[in-house]
Amino acid sequence: MKHLSEESIMGLADGILTLSERVAAEAHIQTCSDCREQYNLYKSLDALLAEENVLKAPPVITNRVMQQVELHQKLMMRKVQSRNTLIKFAAIMFVFMITIIALAFISGAVIDIQTPGWIGNIKNFFDEIKMPQISPMFLYVIIPVLFLLFTERIVYAVRRHKLAVH
Numbered sequence: 229m230k231h232l233s234e235e236s237i238m239g240l241a242d243g244i245l246t247l248s249e250r251v252a253a254e255a256h257i258q259t260c261s262d263c264r265e266q267y268n269l270y271k272s273l274d275a276l277l278a279e280e281n282v283l284k285a286p287p288v289i290t291n292r293v294m295q296q297v298e299l300h301q302k303l304m305m306r307k308v309q310s311r312n313t314l315i316k317f318a319a320i321m322f323v324f325m326i327t328i329i330a331l332a333f334i335s336g337a338v339i340d341i342q343t344p345g346w347i348g349n350i351k352n353f354f355d356e357i358k359m360p361q362i363s364p365m366f367l368y369v370i371i372p373v374l375f376l377l378f379t380e381r382i383v384y385a386v387r388r389h390k391l392a393v394h
Contacts, residue, residue: 232256232263241270303388314380321376 232240232253239245240253257264285293 231260232266234266237263237267238270241267241274306388307384310380310384318376321372325372 236245236249236253240250240257245253257267
């Protein structure tokens, strides 16, 4: 005699079988003691799980977990806000730098640019170590971008620390 599969017995116990499958399974259970025993076991497990004998955590633990969840949500919101602010600021700075470069080209300042002393020192250093020359305009663009990225990391770390302390 072929026994019912475990899925069929669980489906019968849970009441999720189709009408024809349910009729066939019930007829088989009436004649097969092994399948009937397994069916009764699943029904008793369902009854135990349906009872409300669930252990509940003490309120102190529940409150602490909820505080951690709220803190995590605040951190994630701050991170999103910080990222959005950084993106907006970077876009504004990009437009600002493009405008400055365009004005420099229009005014002819690129051809006759006055290099500050510290940029001249950097240029001399690169000349001494046989590095390719770096355009002063390149330095005017790269230094502010690096400064912005460095500043954003510091601001984010301070915000995260302040939020974690509260």
